[in-house]
Amino acid sequence: MQEKVIEAATPAPLHEDEHHIFNECVELSLSQDSILTRRLIRSDGASFSQIVAIDSIDDLSDFATADPYETRLQGSYDRIRQKCVAATAGDRPRQVETGDPVRLIGELSMCATEGALLSKVRTIVAGLGGTQFTYQWIRFTGANPATGDPIETRYLVGCRPGWTQQYIARLWYMNDPYVMYARANVAPALTSHVNVHRVDHWLVTEARMHGFANGIVAPAHIHGHGLVGLLHVSNSMRAPAGERVLWDNRVLFRAMSSELLDWRVSQVRQDAQAKYELSEQETQILRMLRDGASASHVADQLGMSKHTVYKTIYQRITRKTGATRITDAVEKAAAHGLLD
Secondary structure, X not given: OOOOOOOOOOOOEXXXXXXXXXXXXXEEEEEOOOXXXXXXXXXXXXXXXXXXXXOOHHHHHHHHHOOOOHHHHHHHHHHHHHHHHHHHOOOOOOOOOOOOHHHHHXXXXXXXXXXXXXXXXXXXXXXXXXXXXXXXXXXXXXXXXXXXXXXXXXXXXXXXXXXXXXXXHOOHHHHOHHHHHHHHXXXXXXXXXXXXXXXXXXXXXXXXXXXXXXXXXXXXXXXXXXXXXXXXXXXXXXXXXXXXXHHHOHHHHHHHHHHHHHHHHHHHHHHHHHHHOOXXXXXXXXXXXXXXXXXXXXXXXXXXXXXXXXXHHHHHHHHHHOOOOHHHHHHHHHHOOOOO
């Protein structure tokens, strides 16, 4: 399962490094706006990226302490701690944004980075009765998330930073009932209605210890991309009042989940456009091939010989996309949203 992992744009880093540990790779990056990204790449090519706001040194300590490779990464975390202290020295505390949740949801598409996105989502969630949240962008092999294998997951972390570390390290994503639900559903659901585990199951118990008590999940899909978004919001209010608050806002949570998924697809598309620099004609040819056209059909459309299509057009496209075959170029362009 060796598929290309898609990266989103991020601010210029204050710190970044890479560590090869056993048969895995861990990348750590601290951005100018104090957003820490930890990316784990497994031996099979699957990757897991956590996007965490470091609002205080305690946040960093919580995240580092929960890292299963803390000992091996201690030097990096120490340097990141120093950069955080230096970056925030003399800075005023971050202003807490407020406003109409509907307006703020509409502004998500204008966020330039995952850090800006994370900040705005935190504000929206708080205004809708939530205290903890995560948002997952999950990309599966193939176009159908119900049958594909997860190849890439990115987590916006709006909860205790150590929770997602533990969640990934213990492989809980492999049998997470909310992810299973999101594979084949788009309707919001209370977690108490989705959760197939008994009340004292270890995953439920651990989640409650990290503030995930009452909860709602809101999946989002984009047809043909093999990409799923999953918003999970929780609060610690006494049941059933806590669930009622979240459920009353389910339409807005659903809208936010869809906006976040659209944002990701847009970022991936913009990055791919800048990287591959495909012309409109080349993009149209890839669309034709995706829809079943042959080289003869392409040649007829362009008014040239089939030989020229193979030797000139196809070779130029594969060179730009780094593909070995034109069929691979079609798959890569489709995965990056260039053919929509």
